[in-house]
Amino acid sequence: MSKVPSVNLADFLSGDENRKQKFINEIGSAYETIGFVALKGHFLDDQLVDDLYSEIKNFFELPVDVKQKYEIPGIGGQRGYVSFGKESAKGKKEGDLKEFWHFGQYVENDPKLEAEYPANVEVEELPKFNEVGKKTYQMLEKTAKYVLRALALHLGLEETYFDQYIKNGNSILRPIHYPPIQEEPKGAVRAAAHGDINLITLLMGAHGRGLQVQDHDGEWHDAIAQPDELMINVGDMLSRHSNNKLKSTIHRVVNPPKELWGTSRYSIPFFMHPISDMKLDVLENCIDENNPKQFEDITAGDFLNERLRELGLIK
Known part of the structure; x- marks a missing residue:
């Protein structure tokens, strides 16, 4: 069984102070222990989810030379297509067994x-692809805003503390295709063990087995969301900012058993990033004599660039 607790955003948004506090306590406790929750009550409706899966399957089924048209040199894979095996986890030589696409921020009123x-990047061959991607991006961003409001209250901050940093933030929506495995992978997995760089990650498509999270004793647990749930975890930026009070959990996507090698797997994470000049300095109220400051001061932009270099996405 999954050890990942399930919470419902409807409690936080209910207008009932007791239900709101219950949600804050539940998500705060989960993020201080395992670092993951399964979230119901988000802003994605079933139709949008169906449309998105349909569009991304259409995209990844395009001929390789068509997809490669959308692989833009010189931007570290931040937008458009990233081809199979290009990305590897920090410290891993083998490329992950995946190809993916990046939708980025739709900036409002900030030249x-x-x-x-x-x-x-606009995909000419699929007229609905970009429209559906944008709508999904905005609904996940809206969901993430309220999760961060709950976490701000849990950390003793003003409720809208994060709002100013995530508006027009450098967030990424990444539809991933893990193609069928053709031969015994030599040391490669669909996604090697890693922590995320960002504030929080909202994951669609963790419905099949594959995603595993590591607890603080080093044990791995399957993380399986219900069809109406998003899996949401803490990233390294939020972990730094909270002096590791909120835990960025190591997770991975393991290869399926051999009888399922012939199947594709799709997964759609939304990486919630702040604007680049947000200071990730450790919050004063997360430091005390038992928890001295663990991290150097750094901005979100500098931290992101440091990590993208480690992942091999920028030189």
Whole structure:
């Protein structure tokens, strides 16, 4: 059984102070222990989810030379297509067994940030692909905003503390295709053990087995969401900012048993990033004599670039 607790965002949004506090306590406790929750009550409706899966399957089924048209050089894979085996986990030589696409921020009223971020890439062959991707991006961003409001209250901060940093933030929606495995992988897995870089990650498509999370004793547990749930975990930025009070959990996607090698797996994480100049300095109220400051001061932008270099995505 999964050890990942299930919470319902409807409690936080209910207008009932007791239900709201219950949600804050549940998610806060989960993130201080295992670092993952399964979340019901998010803003994605079933139709949007069905449309998105349909569109991304259509994209990944396009001929390789068509997909490669959308692989943009010089931007570290931040937008558009990233081909099979290009990305590896920190410390791993073998590329992960996946190909993926990146939708980025749709900046509103901020020319400086519009100039900073690469433009989203339009797929000519699939007229609905970009529209459905944008709508999904915005609904996941909205869900993430309320999760971060709950975490702000849990950390003793003002409820909307994170709002200013995530508006027009450098977030990424990444539809991933793990193709059928053709031959015995030599040391490669669908996604090697890693922690996420960002504030929080919202994951669609963790419905089949494959995703596993590691507890603090080093044991691995299957993390399986119900069809109406998103799997949400803490990333390294939020872990640093909270002096590791909220835990960024190591997780991986293991290869399926041999009889299922012939199947594709799709997974769609939304990586919630703040704007680049957010200071990730350890929060004063997360430091005390038992928990001295563990991390150096750094901005979100500098931390991201450091990690992208470690992953081999930028040189």
